[in-house]
Amino acid sequence: MASLSLKKVSSAWIITILTLFICAIVFGILMRLNQGNDIKLSPNGFYTLMTTHGLTMIGIWTVAGMVGIQYLLSRYTTVSAKLNVFALVLTIIGVIMLWISTFVGNFHTGWTFLYPFPFYIAWAKWATPLFLWSLAVLGIGWFVWSVGILVEILKKYSLKQAFAWQHLSKKDPEVTTPPFILIATVSLVGIILCLITAVILLILFFAEYYSNGSFKNDPLLMKNLTYFFGHTLANEALYLGVALLYELLPEVSGRPKFKMTWYIALAWNFTMIFVLTAFFHHMYMDFVQPLGFQMVGQLASYFASIPAAAVSALSVIFLVYGNKIKWSLTNILFFIGVIGWMIGGIGAVIDATISNNIVLHNTLWVPAHFHTYNAMGNVLFCLAFFWWVANEFAGSQETTKSHKITIGLMLIGGFGFVLMFYIAGAASVPRRFAFYPNELQIGMTTATWAAFFATLYLIAMLAIIWEIVRKCIRVFYSS
Amino acid sequence: MYKGILFFLIACLGFTDAISDPGAGYNLSEEKGLYAKIADVPLNTGSGNIRLPELYQQTPVMLAFIFTRCTGICNPFLLHLKDNLESLGSKEKFKVLVVSFDPADSLSDLNKLAYRFGLQDNDQWIFATTPQISKLVNSAGFYPVWDSSRQQFDHDALLVGIDKEGLITKKLIGLRDVKSLNWMIRSIHDEFMLSYPLPRENMLFSCFSYDPVTGKKSPSFGLLFLVLPAILTIMLLVWFAYQSPKWRLKSAQEIPPAKN
Ligand code: HEM
Numbered sequence: 001m002a003s004l005s006l007k008k009v010s011s012a013w014i015i016t017i018l019t020l021f022i023c024a025i026v027f028g029i030l031m032r033l034n035q036g037n038d039i040k041l042s043p044n045g046f047y048t049l050m051t052t053h054g055l056t057m058i059g060i061w062t063v064a065g066m067v068g069i070q071y072l073l074s075r076y077t078t079v080s081a082k083l084n085v086f087a088l089v090l091t092i093i094g095v096i097m098l099w100i101s102t103f104v105g106n107f108h109t110g111w112t113f114l115y116p117f118p119f120y121i122a123w124a125k126w127a128t129p130l131f132l133w134s135l136a137v138l139g140i141g142w143f144v145w146s147v148g149i150l151v152e153i154l155k156k157y158s159l160k161q162a163f164a165w166q167h168l169s170k171k172d173p174e175v176t177t178p179p180f181i182l183i184a185t186v187s188l189v190g191i192i193l194c195l196i197t198a199v200i201l202l203i204l205f206f207a208e209y210y211s212n213g214s215f216k217n218d219p220l221l222m223k224n225l226t227y228f229f230g231h232t233l234a235n236e237a238l239y240l241g242v243a244l245l246y247e248l249l250p251e252v253s254g255r256p257k258f259k260m261t262w263y264i265a266l267a268w269n270f271t272m273i274f275v276l277t278a279f280f281h282h283m284y285m286d287f288v289q290p291l292g293f294q295m296v297g298q299l300a301s302y303f304a305s306i307p308a309a310a311v312s313a314l315s316v317i318f319l320v321y322g323n324k325i326k327w328s329l330t331n332i333l334f335f336i337g338v339i340g341w342m343i344g345g346i347g348a349v350i351d352a353t354i355s356n357n358i359v360l361h362n363t364l365w366v367p368a369h370f371h372t373y374n375a376m377g378n379v380l381f382c383l384a385f386f387w388w389v390a391n392e393f394a395g396s397q398e399t400t401k402s403h404k405i406t407i408g409l410m411l412i413g414g415f416g417f418v419l420m421f422y423i424a425g426a427a428s429v430p431r432r433f434a435f436y437p438n439e440l441q442i443g444m445t446t447a448t449w450a451a452f453f454a455t456l457y458l459i460a461m462l463a464i465i466w467e468i469v470r471k472c473i474r475v476f477y478s479s
Numbered sequence: 480m481y482k483g484i485l486f487f488l489i490a491c492l493g494f495t496d497a498i499s500d501p502g503a504g505y506n507l508s509e510e511k512g513l514y515a516k517i518a519d520v521p522l523n524t525g526s527g528n529i530r531l532p533e534l535y536q537q538t539p540v541m542l543a544f545i546f547t548r549c550t551g552i553c554n555p556f557l558l559h560l561k562d563n564l565e566s567l568g569s570k571e572k573f574k575v576l577v578v579s580f581d582p583a584d585s586l587s588d589l590n591k592l593a594y595r596f597g598l599q600d601n602d603q604w605i606f607a608t609t610p611q612i613s614k615l616v617n618s619a620g621f622y623p624v625w626d627s628s629r630q631q632f633d634h635d636a637l638l639v640g641i642d643k644e645g646l647i648t649k650k651l652i653g654l655r656d657v658k659s660l661n662w663m664i665r666s667i668h669d670e671f672m673l674s675y676p677l678p679r680e681n682m683l684f685s686c687f688s689y690d691p692v693t694g695k696k697s698p699s700f701g702l703l704f705l706v707l708p709a710i711l712t713i714m715l716l717v718w719f720a721y722q723s724p725k726w727r728l729k730s731a732q733e734i735p736p737a738k739n
Contacts, residue, residue, distance in 0.1 A: 147715070154723035159716060189712060196708040204684075204704075218685035221701040228705065276709070287673050288687060288696065 002074040004478065005081035007393055011472040013067045013088055014386050017060045018465045020095065021379075024060070025461065027053040029454045035435060036448030044122070046434035047108035054111025055098060058234055059138065061374060062191070063091060064382035065240025066142070069184045070149055071389060072247050076181065077156040083148040090141025097134035101127045110432060112230050115222030118205065129209065136202050143195040150188045153181060164265035171262075179258045182265060183243035186272040190236035193276065197229040220286060224279075231279040235304070238341065238373060239271070241381030242312055248388055249334045254326040255319055264315075267307030274304035281352040285361060294354065301352035305345045313342055329403050329464070330388045336411065337380030344373025347422065362432075364443075365425025368418055375457070376414045383464060390471035406463045413456030420450035507635050509650045511620055516645050517542070518618035522578070522607040523586050525593070531576075531615075534605070535641050539573045539667035542639040544621055546581035546632060547588040552654075556636035557596055559654045564603075567657050571664050577606045580616055580623055581632065584608055619647065640667040648672075 002010070027049040034041045041049070066087075073079050101107045105127025109117040113135075118128050153162050157177065160166060162185040166173035204222065207215045250257050258264075280297025283289050316338050325331065347369030351360050360366070429436065429443035436443035520531050534540055543560060545553040557577065564575070579589055589606040590599065598604040609615055616622065623634035640649040640663040649666040651659050666672050684701035 150719070151723075151726065154719055155726045155729075158723060158727070159720040189716065192715065193708050193712040196711050200704055200707060214681055215683065216681045218682050218701050220686045221684060221704060224686065224705055228708070288689075290696070 002071055002079075003081060004475075006071065006074060006079060006084065007475045009081050009084040009088060010067055010071050010389065011393060011475040013063065013084070014390070014472050015469055016088070016092065017064050017067070017382075018386070018469060020056050020060050022458075022462070022465065024053050024056045025454065025458050027056075029451050029458065032447045032451040032454060034447075035433065036444050036446075036451060037435060038448055038451065041434070043434045044106055044108060047110070048102050048106055050432065051108045051110055051113075052099060052102045056095070057374065058111060058230075058237070059091075059095070061378050061382060062233060062237035062240070063087070063142070064386075065187070065237055065244065065378070066145060066149065066191075068244045068382060068385040068389075069188075069240055070152075071385075072180065072244065073149065073152055073184070076178070077152050079152050080148065083145060087141045087145035090137055094134050094138035094141065097130055097137060101131040101134060105130060107131045112226055114226055115205070115217055115219055119208070132202060132205050132209070135198065139195050139198045139202065143192065143199070146188050146191045146195065150185065150192070153185055153188075157181060163269060164260055165269075167260050167262050167265040168269075177260050177265075178247070179260055179264055179268075180243050180247035182260065182268050183239060183246055186268050187236045187239040187243060190232060190239070190272060190275060194229050194233040194236060197225055197232075201225040201229060220288060223286065224283065227279040227282040228276075231282055232276060234370065234374075235275050235278070238378045238381075239275075239308070241337070241378040242308070242341075244385045245312070245316075245334050245337070245381050248385065249316065249331055250319060252326070252328055252330045252388060253319065253323075255323060258315060258319075264311055267311040271304055271308040274300045274307075276300075278304045278352070281357070284354055284357050298352060298354055301349060305349055309342060309345050313338060329407075330384045332403070332407060333380045333384035333387065336407075337377050337384065340376025340380060340414070341373045341378070344369050344371075344377055344418075347372055359428070360425060362430055363425040364421045364429050364431050364446075366431050368421030368425045371421060372418045376418065383468075386468050387464065390468040393475045394471035396471070403464075406460045409456045409463075410460035413453045413458070413460060416453030417450050417457055420446040420453065507621070507637065507652055509652055512647060513650070514646050514648070515618065515620075517639070517641050517647055518611070518614045519645075520609045520611040520615045522576075522605075522609050524605050524607045525586070525590055525599075526605075532645055534574060534576065535643060535645050537574075537643075539643055540641045541573060541575045541663060541667065542619065542641060543575065543577045544580050544616065544619070544623075544634070544637050544639075545577055545592075546579050546623075547584050547592050548581065548631075550631060552634075552636045556654060557592075560638065560660075561596055561598065563655075563657050563660050567660060567664075569661070569664050571668055573603075573664065573667060575604045577604065578612070578615065579608050580612050580621070580634075582612060620650075638663065640664075642667045642669050 030039065030041065031046060031049055031053065033039045034046055067084075070079050070084060104124070106123035107118075107127035107130075108123065113131070118131065121128060157175070161175050161177050162181060164177040164182040166175065167177065201222065204217050204225070208217050246258050277296050277300040280289070280293045281301050283297065284294055316335070319325075320335065347365065350356050351365055351369060424443050424446040425431075427442045429440050429446070433440075433443070436447075517531065517535070522529055522531055522534070531540075543557065545557060547553075560575070577589070577592075586606075586608055589608060593599045593604065593606045598606075619637070619639045621634075621637050621639075623632040626633050636653055638651040638655070639647055640651075642648050648669070649663045649672070651663055662672065684704060685699050686701045686705075687696045688699040689696050
């Protein structure tokens with residue numbers, strides 16, 4: 001059972017995340033309007049928005065999953081609200097530092113801050129160290145937090161049980177591992193690994209920055225580390241959302257809980273391994289990388305997506321198909337999220353295939369696929385949890401009130417928005433262009449339409465978020 | 480044996496010192512000034528006067544700087560270039576423009592030079608002078624220095640690749656092999672050229688080390704950083720595996736046992 005303090009801190013997290021989410025969507029719409037030539041931002045202004053948008057979105061939807069995991073973990077083991085507060089405080093400090101470095105200091109390298117961009121000072125000089133330190137603060141906070149959550153899991157399950165290995169050898173093992181625990185463990189291990197990579201990356205950045213040129217980094221090594229961290233984190237964040245789905249979807253649909261089976265155990269253990277090497281697909285253009293690495297990148301991209309996605313999609317289809325389901329906003333969001341995840345995953349596999357990547361590399365196809373599995377995937381998984389938990393906080397039953405308009409706007413807005421990225425990507429419109437030259441008219445047209453669709457998505461989000469926040473605030477008044 | 484090692488170390492230190500002192504070296508670089516436009520200068524050639532753009536707009540150009548009284552690298556440079564181009568037998572269309580950077584050279588000096596190399600009737604080769612040589616060499620980033628005591632220019636052998644838009648797509652310094660020439664031919668035809676910076680000075684950790692002589696790559700220390708996160712995470716998990724039974728014992732009273 002969640003303690004009151006855990007409820008309060010989770011509530012504070014949800015309000016913080018959703019506030020930042022709204023701001024970041026507005027930044028996104030402004031970027032699309034600029035690309036559509038509908039408004040005029042300075043190039044620096046565009047890249048400042050892009051950097052802040054990317055980092056904020058990745059950050060908030062990673063921590064959103066962690067908030068959900070820790071909250072639901074209280075059903076199985078004791079969890080520490082203090083740990084949660086610690087992470088929240090460091091996150092707020094980190095985000096403030098980050099936004100000052102971008103909005104005041106004008107730092108604008110893109111969210112991947114790929115070496116050596118941070119050292120090509122095209123902004124206030126202090127913005128580079130402030131930006132790097134902001135990441136250090138966030139990284140430390142999240143590292144301690146994720147290790148802490150893993151420890152909480154291990155208070156109840158042995159390491160073998162947490163990975164559900166007993167299900168691989170026995171049909172009916174003595175202790176069963178809930179799928180939620182397995183997926184949370186796998187994702188947390190991945191996140192810990194990413195954050196260690198981020199620490200190494202930051203140490204190398206700091207070493208060069210503070211050594212005044214007497215130590216230089218290898219761009220290839222830095223790029224490998226950056227994508228090892230960045231690509232993996234983005235994927236693990238999604239898996240945290242999937243863990244929430246495994247725990248809540250059957251429950252809110254009035255169906256029996258998902259049972260651990262040998263194939264779910266196998267799929268997620270494999271996913272843990274493959275997702276760690278899939279980042280090599282970001283290095284296809286780095287021809288000095290040995291061919292073997294490129295092949296690992298392609299194969300791992302296939303293998304990472306197939307087991308987890310296929311097993312989860314099938315589980316959800318079997319849950320829904322032919323059964324009487326109690327539909328509510330929670331399970332509708334989960335359900336649409338699975339569809340978004342699958343579409344985005346297919347987009348990713350297409351791009352990760354080397355022969356296609358030659359054409360699609362660094363085109364808008366890339367933001368197309370990751371926006372699909374984020375904006376229409378992980379965001380919806382986490383929102384489903386937020387909606388469910390807000391009702392729990394408010395002590396209210398899920399209303400049967402129809403959300404048809406909200407869901408309609410979200411579907412048209414969300415899928416319309418990503419479709420514009422796909423169309424432009426397929427037409428070879430490059431990503432990360434503040435504005436497009438006349439030759440890329442299709443880039444401009446799709447950008448304007450995307451801004452329109454994104455506004456519909458924003459309206460739907462505002463409607464959902466308004467209700468969530470109202471209910472979350474109530475927790476602060478309860479004793 | 481120790482004397483030998485000591486001598487070797489001192490020699491290495493001296494060598495690295497010499498190559499790493501930026502003042503001691505000389506400023507020509509193959510990476511500098513790429514994709515800059517070559518200057519528009521008039522050329523006096525055996526077949527009349529033309530402007531440089533008229534040449535490169537027809538076919539891409541390889542531009543070689545020499546002077547006819549050179550007692551150093553110019554002759555071996557031209558000979559090497561001629562032999563390599565012959566052995567390469569490239570079917571691509573391009574011109575080789577040989578321009579003297581010595582204002583004392585006349586067109587007849589250059590014609591004689593062409594004759595000496597048996598290139599006087601070769602359409603692919605053009606020998607020329609220009610009244611605006613400093614404009615041309617500056618735009619190519621080539622800075623010969625007159626040494627009055629030797630009555631010679633102090634200079635390197637530079638071959639500049641120019642595409643049909645007049646952009647410098649590649650530079651080759653020194654006597655280069657057929658492979659490098661092939662790269663230049665591809666680059667002046669605007670083919671995508673792969674390039675990656677070699678590990679630089681003060682770069683302690685690189686993923687691969689590359690031997691430019693053999694062209695071989697081998698894994699280097701930097702790669703360890705890619706496996707380090709996995710090693711540290713596994714160590715953390717192994718530590719957890721040993722420690723967690725204690726946590727479970729402690730928390731056994733607080734939380735319900737795992738479901739059977
Ligand atoms: C409707 C909501 C959203 C809008 C309008 C939006 C818009 C944009 C735009 C216009 C770009 C720049 C694309 C380019 O030209 O390369 C972008 C990049 C990005 N977006 Fe979004 N986005 C939205 C939601 C999200 C979500 C939910 C996430 C993640 C969870 C996300 C993560 C990112 C990232 C990581 C980048 C890359 C930034 C970079 O290249 O540095 N976005 N977004």
